[in-house]
Amino acid sequence: MTSVTTDMAVATKDSPAVKREGRDRRRAFMLLAPGVVWMILFMVLPMLMVIYVSFWTQTTFAVEPTLTTASWERFMSSTTYISAIGTTLRIWVIVLLATLVVGYPVALFIGLFVKNRTVQTALLVACVIPFWTSFLIRVIAWRPMLGTEGAINLILMKLGIIDQPLTFLLFSEFSVLVGMTQIYCVFMVGPITFMIARIDESMIEAARDLGASFWTIFRRIVLPLSMPGVIVGAIFVSVMVLGEFATAASLSGRKVNLLGNIIVSQVGSLKWAFAAVAGVVLTVIITAVITLALRVVDLRKEM
Amino acid sequence: MNTGILKPTLAIYAAIFLLFLYGPLIILAILSFQSQGGGPQFPIQEWSTYWYRHLFGVTETSRVSQLPVGDALVRSLILAFMTTVVSTVLGTMSAEAFRTRFKGSGPVFYLIILGMMVPGVLVGLGMALLSNFAGIDRAWWGTAFVLHVVYTYPFAFLVMLAIFNRFDRSVEEASLSLGVSPAQTFRRVTFPILFPGVLSAMLFSFTLSYDEFSRTLFTVGRELTLPLAIYGTFSVEIYPNIFAFGVLTTLFSFTLLVVYGLLMKRFTSRRARFSGQEEAA
Numbered sequence: 001m002t003s004v005t006t007d008m009a010v011a012t013k014d015s016p017a018v019k020r021e022g023r024d025r026r027r028a029f030m031l032l033a034p035g036v037v038w039m040i041l042f043m044v045l046p047m048l049m050v051i052y053v054s055f056w057t058q059t060t061f062a063v064e065p066t067l068t069t070a071s072w073e074r075f076m077s078s079t080t081y082i083s084a085i086g087t088t089l090r091i092w093v094i095v096l097l098a099t100l101v102v103g104y105p106v107a108l109f110i111g112l113f114v115k116n117r118t119v120q121t122a123l124l125v126a127c128v129i130p131f132w133t134s135f136l137i138r139v140i141a142w143r144p145m146l147g148t149e150g151a152i153n154l155i156l157m158k159l160g161i162i163d164q165p166l167t168f169l170l171f172s173e174f175s176v177l178v179g180m181t182q183i184y185c186v187f188m189v190g191p192i193t194f195m196i197a198r199i200d201e202s203m204i205e206a207a208r209d210l211g212a213s214f215w216t217i218f219r220r221i222v223l224p225l226s227m228p229g230v231i232v233g234a235i236f237v238s239v240m241v242l243g244e245f246a247t248a249a250s251l252s253g254r255k256v257n258l259l260g261n262i263i264v265s266q267v268g269s270l271k272w273a274f275a276a277v278a279g280v281v282l283t284v285i286i287t288a289v290i291t292l293a294l295r296v297v298d299l300r301k302e303m
Numbered sequence: 304m305n306t307g308i309l310k311p312t313l314a315i316y317a318a319i320f321l322l323f324l325y326g327p328l329i330i331l332a333i334l335s336f337q338s339q340g341g342g343p344q345f346p347i348q349e350w351s352t353y354w355y356r357h358l359f360g361v362t363e364t365s366r367v368s369q370l371p372v373g374d375a376l377v378r379s380l381i382l383a384f385m386t387t388v389v390s391t392v393l394g395t396m397s398a399e400a401f402r403t404r405f406k407g408s409g410p411v412f413y414l415i416i417l418g419m420m421v422p423g424v425l426v427g428l429g430m431a432l433l434s435n436f437a438g439i440d441r442a443w444w445g446t447a448f449v450l451h452v453v454y455t456y457p458f459a460f461l462v463m464l465a466i467f468n469r470f471d472r473s474v475e476e477a478s479l480s481l482g483v484s485p486a487q488t489f490r491r492v493t494f495p496i497l498f499p500g501v502l503s504a505m506l507f508s509f510t511l512s513y514d515e516f517s518r519t520l521f522t523v524g525r526e527l528t529l530p531l532a533i534y535g536t537f538s539v540e541i542y543p544n545i546f547a548f549g550v551l552t553t554l555f556s557f558t559l560l561v562v563y564g565l566l567m568k569r570f571t572s573r574r575a576r577f578s579g580q581e582e583a584a
Binding site: 024025027028029031032034035036038039040041042043044045046047048049050053102103105106108109110113123126127129130132133134135136137138140141142143144145147149150151154182185186214235239240242243244245246249250260263264267272275276279282283286290 | 309310313314316317320321323324325326327328330331334342343344345393394396397399400401402403405411414415417418420421422423424425426428429430431432433435436449450452453456460510514516517520521530533534537541545546548549552553556557559560
């Protein structure tokens with residue numbers, strides 16, 4: 001019995017198919033090695049370094065590799081830092097919902113109601129084009145829009161709706177939310193449109209022939225089939241909003257402090273260990289969010 | 304489908320959405336033509352190209368200092384070019400590897416994708432700490448460059464993966480078994496199939512790197528890239544010269560997009576002509 005199996009193993013080891021498979025695998029390994037090494041050296045290692053340094057000792061202008069939990073204790077006992085976690089989570093939830101609410105009807109229109117392929121592509125391209133322009137310019141463009149002498153106030157006053165300029169529009173949490181919603185909406189519209197456009201037309205026709213109303217069709221067919229798009233969009237928006245600091249820094253007038261802003265200001269004053277602690281907290285939050293989302297959808301299958 | 308007023312309602316909504324997307328940029332473009340005395344808001348005192356001239360330093364000295372974009376622009380372009388080359392090569396190699404099934408492809412896939420997911424401020428911080436620890440000076444062509452590749456390589460990889468998924472290897476094998484040399488096969492068969500993907504991967508890498516900001520912030524060292532030079536001016540009072548710069552940089556991105564579109568169109572029409580010839584024969 002044993003001798004037979006060994007014989008067979010020897011036979012298959014020499015077979016051209018197995019040889020070729022081995023060669024292919026070696027080739028795949030060689031092709032992947034540079035990319036994987038690059039990612040480990042310049043992404044994984046830096047992230048591990050953040051965790052490591054969060055336990056270093058912070059002196060006035062430097063960090064020393066003497067391990068301590070002092071930075072963690074200071075972070076956890078500071079109301080500024082803890083409230084930054086709260087602000088980050090609040091802004092994240094609001095922007096996520098806003099991009100979904102603002103973006104879904106647009107995706108529905110482009111994906112379901114526009115039948116002409118060329119028009120469909122043109123509309124999608126029109127949504128994506130702002131993504132190609134400078135991020136910082138898009139952020140700063142909200143200032144002349146929302147300021148007390150900005151376009152919105154000007155128009156509202158001309159129309160006689162208000163007689164005093166609204167001051168809450170700029171340098172407030174509101175401007176940060178509006179700015180982020182505009183900037184990240186594209187990442188919601190794109191994946192959802194893609195999923196809706198993929199829905200088989202005959203399925204919707206069948207439902208209609210059977211007397212289903214539009215609402216039923218939407219609830220029973222379109223919504224469930226667009227869910228992977230929503231999740232993929234939510235992942236994109238989440239990781240970008242959670243790691244944000246530039247929008248808050250330029251539009252909130254220092255009123256909104258996200259974890260990203262804490263990191264930037266701590267690095268600015270050479271408090272590397274505190275920055276690292278904030279970095280680890282942010283990493284934990286983002287990992288939790290992505291893990292949760294990936295439980296719902298397999299990213300690799302959707303892409 | 305009894306959609307009734309639903310379709311027009313959604314159409315109007317989509318139009319408002321586009322206005323929401325483009326409105327700020329339109330306002331910005333209008334205000335970039337503000338006159339010298341006007342501020343970064345309405346009303347327009349007088350239409351002029353003053354702030355464009357100011358940007359290029361061809362106006363008489365003014366109280367507003369010139370935007371420090373000259374050297375930064377050159378650095379950003381070189382950096383974007385380096386990033387484009389490296390990430391397109393890495394992305395193509397990795398996607399080619401994924402054509403064979405191998406153990407551990409799942410974790411490797413997510414490792415690569417993580418590069419575009421992980422917030423810039425985190426890897427930036429990590430890289431800065433790492434370079435401090437290792438005693439390496441931070442520089443745009445070093446620490447910032449490797450992070451730019453970490454960010455753009457996943458995009459190139461995904462684009463190429465999509466191309467390879469549609470690439471039937473038997474076409475290549477047929478060419479080889481008909482006695483066509485490997486070099487010819489690559490030029491006539493493999494390259495034409497891959498070219499649109501490579502072009503898209505390059506476009507992604509270039510524009511993402513050119514505009515990259517959060518990864519660069521902690522890793523750039525003393526010499527700034529273009530987005531950082533711009534960001535530096537945000538903390539002080541802003542002037543319409545930033546708006547003028549915004550218009551120009553947006554036009555630059557559009558030019559890239561148009562060049563990409565033209566190359567793509569020319570390429571696909573050539574392929575269409577080629578297949579037309581085959582049909583005629």
